[in-house]
Amino acid sequence: MSSTRRTAVVAGVLFLVTEVAAIGGLALYRPVLHDAAYVIGPGADTRVFLGALCEFVLALAVTGTGAVLYPVLRKRNEGAAVGYVCGRLLEAAVIVMGIIGVLSVVTLRRQAEGAAGADGASLVTAGRALVAFHDWTFLFGPNFVLGANTLVLAALMYTARLVPRYIAVLGLVGGAMICASATAVLFGIYEQVSVAGSLAALPVFAWEVTLAVRLLRKGFDEGADEGAGTFADERVGEGARVG
Template sequence: MTSTRKTALIAGVLFIITIVLSIPGALLYGPLLNDPDYITGSGADTQIALGAFLEIGVAIANIGTAVVLFPILRRQNEAVALGYVASRIVESTLIAVGILSLLSVVSLRQDFAAGDGADAASFLGAGDALIALHAWTFLLGPGLLAASTGVLLGYLMFSSRLVPRWMALLGLVGGPIIFLSGIAVLFGVYDQVSVWSGLATALEFAWEASLGVYLIVKGFRPSPILREAEAAAEAKAAARAAAGRVPQAAL
């Protein structure tokens, strides 16, 4: 297996991980997000912690996809490839902030349960603020920033022809749709969790899912930048081999 085939395989697996972990991770938050009296109730802290753990995996895999692909994509356009890495890092940072906000709600519930005569209103108010913070981080991170990552990666894959162009078009078209949907949510046109918001994410979901499967099954398509990457890898391997023989030759 060549180095570029390994890169494609790892990237594909990371894309699938982001999808596989993100869906159950979001569903596990249900008891906290849907119960306005979660802090004063019995809670489902273990379930929330499991959801946070899965989302941490999503954040790591998000960054991993960009870092793994960067050495190849930078040969097509280094500035855009760097922008893709930066966008993934910021997106994952916002996901982490959202995770911390929900875990803080769990801590508030535990503090309330442990206290005698605690002021329920103040605890519930603080919990509502933290839940609102999570909602905004979700809109800005996996929402608006996902649009930029979809467009940047779609452009790089479309112009380099590393995957079929019809597939890359899913990112180029889906990204702006998610962005416009995020703007609509921002200005209150419809709710973040709604049919319209779900439909807006369809193309972006199809883009990342199809890309992950394609990279795992087939790898990259032949491309000039791929030949450059393989040549550079071979040159480095030859240089290391030559360097390893120098001490023996000197003896």
């Protein structure tokens, strides 16, 4: 198996991990995100911890896709490849910030259990603030930044013909739609977790799953290895001209 084929397989696995971890984290977080009185109730801390673990795996997988794909992408456009890696790092960092916000709600709830005469109204307000913090990180990380990263990667895949163009076009559509949806949520047109928000997220979900399956089954198109040689030859030629 060539290094390019191994890269494709690892990237495909990581993209599938991001989807599973993202869905699992959102489902497991449901009690803390949708129960305003979570901080003064019995809680479902174990479930929330599992959700946090899922989201941490998501952050690692997001970072991994950028690192794994960089050697292939830089042979087509080094600047865009660096931008993609940085964008994935930013996306992962925002996800981790959201994890901390949710875990802080659990800490607040546990402290309230051991505090006699705790002000329930104040605790609920603090809990809501932390959940709101998570919701904003969810909007900017796995929506705005994800959309921008998708556009960069899909554009590189399209111009370099690393995958069939219909897959790259799906990524361009998905990236644009998730950014547009995030903008609509930002201005209060509809809620992020809603029918409209879910429909807008479907194309980018389809893009990542389709790309992952393609990379696992067939890898990059044959031009991927040829592009490496072409890029290297161009760099050598530039050096010779300078010399």
